[in-house]
Amino acid sequence: MKTLDPANYDHLKLENQLCFPVYAASRLIIRAYQPHLDALGITYPQYLTLMVLWEEETMTVNEIAHKLLLNTNTITPLLKRLEAMKLVSRSRGIDDERKVMISLTDKGRAMREDASSIPFKLVAGLEDKGLTPSMLLNLKQQLHQLIEGMASF
Amino acid sequence: MKTLDPANYDHLKLENQLCFPVYAASRLIIRAYQPHLDALGITYPQYLTLMVLWEEETMTVNEIAHKLLLNTNTITPLLKRLEAMKLVSRSRGIDDERKVMISLTDKGRAMREDASSIPFKLVAGLEDKGLTPSMLLNLKQQLHQLIEGMASF
DNA sequence: CGCATTTATATCGCGCGCGATAAATATTTA
DNA sequence: TAAATATTTATCGCGCGCGATATAAATGCG
Numbered sequence: 001m002k003t004l005d006p007a008n009y010d011h012l013k014l015e016n017q018l019c020f021p022v023y024a025a026s027r028l029i030i031r032a033y034q035p036h037l038d039a040l041g042i043t044y045p046q047y048l049t050l051m052v053l054w055e056e057e058t059m060t061v062n063e064i065a066h067k068l069l070l071n072t073n074t075i076t077p078l079l080k081r082l083e084a085m086k087l088v089s090r091s092r093g094i095d096d097e098r099k100v101m102i103s104l105t106d107k108g109r110a111m112r113e114d115a116s117s118i119p120f121k122l123v124a125g126l127e128d129k130g131l132t133p134s135m136l137l138n139l140k141q142q143l144h145q146l147i148e149g150m151a152s153f
Numbered sequence: 154m155k156t157l158d159p160a161n162y163d164h165l166k167l168e169n170q171l172c173f174p175v176y177a178a179s180r181l182i183i184r185a186y187q188p189h190l191d192a193l194g195i196t197y198p199q200y201l202t203l204m205v206l207w208e209e210e211t212m213t214v215n216e217i218a219h220k221l222l223l224n225t226n227t228i229t230p231l232l233k234r235l236e237a238m239k240l241v242s243r244s245r246g247i248d249d250e251r252k253v254m255i256s257l258t259d260k261g262r263a264m265r266e267d268a269s270s271i272p273f274k275l276v277a278g279l280e281d282k283g284l285t286p287s288m289l290l291n292l293k294q295q296l297h298q299l300i301e302g303m304a305s306f
Numbered sequence: 307c308g309c310a311t312t313t314a315t316a317t318c319g320c321g322c323g324c325g326a327t328a329a330a331t332a333t334t335t336a
Numbered sequence: 337t338a339a340a341t342a343t344t345t346a347t348c349g350c351g352c353g354c355g356a357t358a359t360a361a362a363t364g365c366g
Contacts (some may be wrong), residue, residue: 009265011272014204014220018289019182019275021296023201024222026179027353028303029172034354045322048176051167061345067167069177074323076346081321098331098344112162119164122172129302136171139299142292143174149282150181180323187324198352214315227353229316234351251314251361 032125036118040111041085045070045078047115050104053088054112058103060093069151087111185278189271193264194238198223198231200268203257206241207265211256213246222304240264 014020030044037047045068052067053059061079065072079102082088087108093099123133167173183197190200198221205220206212214232218225232255235241240261246252276286 009207009269012204012207012265012269014201014208017204017272018293018296019186020201020204020221021293021300022175022179022182023197025296025299025303026175027222028300029175031354032303033172043321044176048167048173051165051170051173054162054165055167062343068173069180070322071324072345073325073347078322093344096332096344100345112165116162116165119170126299126302131299131302135295135298139292139295140171140174142288142295143171143178145288146178146279146284146292147174147181149279149284150178150185184324196351215313223352224354225315226317226355231352246314249314249362253315 032122033118036121040114042082042087042111045075046082046087049075049078049082050087050108050111050115053102053104053108057109058101060099060101062099064102069147082108185275186271189274193267195235195240195264198228199235202228202231202235203240203261203264203268206255206257206261210262211254213252213254215252217255222300235261 010016033044033047037044040047042050048068049064052064059067061072061076064079065075068075079088079090083090085107086105089103089105091101091103093101123136126136127133163169186197186200190197193200195203201221202217205217212220214225214229217232218228221228232241232243236243238260239258242256242258244254244256246254276289279289280286
């Protein structure tokens with residue numbers, strides 16, 4: 001029995017944490033997306049934002065932020081950059097002047113076609129590394145459970 | 154069978170992605186750590202860096218970056234901030250002048266004591282949300298597999 | 307030895323991510 | 337209706353995270 005430490009700090013070791021693997025995996029996945037997104041000229045958070053809009057073409061800033069579990073002050077400048085790239089348009093709500101409606105432009109809508117092959121490429125890359133689709137599905141479901149539990153914090 | 158879309162873009166839906174849950178979970182976990190780390194006056198990446206040094210008191214910038222799967226240009230300024238807080242010290246390597254040795258100070262070493270209760274509090278909070286320790290362990294192991302596969306990209 | 311190459315760290319610029327705060331509009335309530 | 341409150345978005349500052357680049361020290365090689 002090793003007693004190098006007066007107290008037992010094993011629970012503070014990086015390898016025993018859940019937080020670090022999630023954090024590291026997130027960055028590694030974003031890195032894997034990078035070359036594909038570079039080809040489209042967008043960043044990973046911008047890609048996620050477009051995915052939201054590809055499902056529903058017009059949404060408020062708040063609704064997008066809620067879907068992505070982000071604060072509005074994070075996506076406000078992001079949406080302005082997407083607007084500068086002519087991928088979305090911004091307009092004040094008619095019924096409620098406080099709301100800002102974000103809509104896909106034709107260009108933003110067209111980008112879905114270019115992006116549609118990306119997930120397949122990523123999954124194929126992971127399969128080459130020995131990660132089966134069923135394993136990824138399992139992981140996804142467990143993460144959804146974790147998010148469900150944590151989003152209510 | 155719904156055919157609202159000419160092509161099938163289901164694989165581009167947020168809920169069908171693995172990338173988004175990992176990304177969201179990472180941020181939610183960091184948010185959960187926030188109040189505990191605020192009490193110590195450090196950020197989440199700084200906390201991870203200290204965890205590495207709590208396991209091995211002196212390491213080079215490169216070794217720390219490698220452990221955290223980060224680039225050195227990310228942690229160089231981070232380490233300078235830790236130095237400004239008197240939590241670590243920086244000194245050039247004797248054998249190799251290019252290397253910068255990062256060492257824990259007494260203050261940095263002492264902070265482990267204050268931090269040691271954090272993981273327990275977090276796990277307890279998750280248990281209250283219905284997430285069992287065995288589920289978290291399972292998730293951690295799966296993430297390690299994913300990281301193993303992706304780190305070689 | 308002299309010079310090219312590699313390695314280790316640092317610098318710079320940009321886009322998040324978020325706490326704190328502000329400003330404008332809408333809603334509630336006295 | 338007038339004032340207080342709430343909602344929605346925007347602004348600001350700071351710390352990452354990383355690609356591109358720079359600088360200095362070490363290594364390799366003719």
